[in-house]
Amino acid sequence: MPELPEVETVRRGLAPTFVGGRIARAEARRPDLRFPLPERFVGRLTGRRVEDLRRRAKYLLADLDSGETLVMHLGMSGSFRLERAVAEVVDLGVSGSATPATANGAPDVLGDFYYDRSKAAAHDHVVFHFENGARVVYNDPRRFGYMDLVATSALEAHPLFADIGLEPLGAGFDATALSMALQGSRAPLKAALLDQRRIAGLGNIYVCEALYRARLSPMREAGGLKPAETRRLLRAIREVLEAAIEAGGSTLRDHRQTDGTLGYFQHRFAVYDREGVVCGHKRCGGIIARAVQSGRSTFYCSACQL
DNA sequence: ACCAGCTCCTGCTTGC
């Protein structure tokens, strides 16, 4: 699900556990996600303290005290689940089982705690066991996500980041930078904004929402915006991302809570997945349409997005 | 160089 606001929501949810925490043990339950996990993945994580948890575009970056950074991308369907160690008596109540057990039947004991396995799910691929008893589980049904370990000092030069575009909530994201990023592109605006080498962090949902908010047609030639239109787009991108973060993202589970509470921004979509609905802009009265651009759905109002 | 389309994977929704 994750576009920038969801990844930022995840970062905020995980930060209290990650930052300053020490990974007592890590589990890789399969050798690969989208790509193979790096060599000695588990060994390089074991015993490491997490110094910081950052976000760059849609990537989560956990800086380790070993000088390496754990790079995590959630792909289309990745999510983290934060589990707290629960005392045995509580676990018994939740699981209804006399002996808390792992999926393979062996007791799952760490320190003085058992874990509530009632939330254990298929597609739990990577697990971080923290020294304080917290556990962070990475789940990803479609397995489009990936993880890598990269020397922190070499992060910028890493192929994943070498060509990455503007950070839309960063200080450098101004009208000049946006104009430069789109300059010369003959691609439709929609496609150009999805291109992570130009602007990094927007996905299909927030591109649709930002273009609606900016009253710009997704079919416009990206390099052909007038200065006032560029400024409108800039403001729209910022506003929609900030509002979404404020709402805890869209649809994505809120990892600060263990009850699966959802983000709320999906209730505020103006166009995304709203084909046929009457446009809410002033007295526009247009109908939200769906089109396909580079193989993906675009939602927009042809009456007021020009 | 740039761009559109295909592809990886699983699961949910839709339409017959």
Added chain:
DNA sequence: TGCAAGCAGGAGCTGG
């Protein structure tokens, strides 16, 4: 109700 096709928030790769 059942089943299969179609579609999904990402993005690397291929080929035009």
